[in-house]
Ligand SMILES: NC(=O)c1ccc[n+]([C@@H]2O[C@H](COP(=O)([O-])OP(=O)(O)OC[C@H]3O[C@@H](n4cnc5c(N)ncnc54)[C@H](O)[C@@H]3O)[C@@H](O)[C@H]2O)c1
């Protein structure tokens with residue numbers, strides 16, 4: 001069964017199509033959403049391209065569209081200006097030259113979506129693009145909302161633009177080839193969505209955890225649909241993150257600090273966010289915002305997903321990633337700070353959160369210490 005979710009953004013509105021075995025139709029849906037272009041370029045990475053680009057290209061060609069593919073080496077370390085320059089040069093060297101009607105199709109995980117989206121935002125001052133995400137993290141998070149960009153030497157995601165896609169096509173069947181460890185990253189974001197907007201999502205996640213891990217595509221498609229609906233609603237209300245879109249940062253303040261301190265690769269994003277969510281619950285409990293039953297429920301779900309809830313669950317975590325002073329220093333440089341104030345998203349009730357800019361160093365230190373106990 002296919003589910004369609006609208007991201008309401010006035011003239012930039014678009015539809016997210018979620019289903020199983022959709023890849024063969026992706027080309028047709030992409031072309032229709034972009035007004036039947038006569039040219040399309042698929043941008044993908046070196047792992048996803050060989051698996052899925054042919055199916056997407058065949059669908060585009062069947063609409064009468066000329067279709068080429070550009071790929072770049074897979075991995076976060078390639079989401080940078082060097083890769084951007086090389087992909088852009090290849091795009092602009094195609095013969096005959098592309099013009100403004102060319103459609104960019106991003107096929108891959110969040111790295112491809114961010115990089116190809118930024119290429120689309122900037123090539124010829126802006127091309128239409130369609131996103132075909134292939135990881136759970138990209139499905140439930142990166143592919144919806146129009147944030148595109150690259151990492152800079154000074155930090156992650158410091159270069160970028162808002163550029164909304166014309167459509168997003170999510171085929172849960174492609175998750176069958178996803179390395180199982182990659183699933184964690186998406187599942188942690190799903191738990192986050194439950195905490196910030198829909199407490200009942202946590203029951204669904206708990207009941208189906210074994211199915212997700214076994215890559216049951218029906219269960220995954222339902223999970224994706226529920227999460228996209230949440231992210232779409234948040235983005236529709238606050239496209240440019242002037243207000244409540246920041247709620248999506250729940251678990252990420254301390255989580256990002258742990259990820260950065262550990263050195264990228266030492267801990268996965270999902271693991272770091274799981275610890276960050278537990279730490280945020282600790283601060284909320286310290287401030288009497290929520291009771292311990294609410295925090296215990298989230299801990300229980302994370303444990304059920306084999307995500308960490310204390311430092312001891314990650315024996316190889318470098319010492320710097322548990323050091324409150326180091327984590328505090330990284331938080332002080334977070335690009336989401338305003339006037340140097342670290343902002344926290346804290347739970348205030350099951351399924352709801354609020355933004356706080358008065359969390360003290362003592363609270364932060366106590367939350368980090370609690371992860372070590
Ligand atoms: N724009 C946003 O709003 C947003 C939000 C969250 C994250 N992000 C970004 O997303 C990126 C992380 O995305 P990710 O976790 O998808 O990582 P990723 O794109 O690096 O993909 C993970 C790995 O899985 C491989 N892969 C992807 N799909 C596959 C499939 N179906 N089968 C087999 N292998 C597959 C990739 O080649 C890669 O090696 C980060 O750069 C992050 O900053 C962006």
Ligand SMILES: [Zn+2]
Pocket residue numbers: 141189252269273
């Ligand atoms: Zn995240």
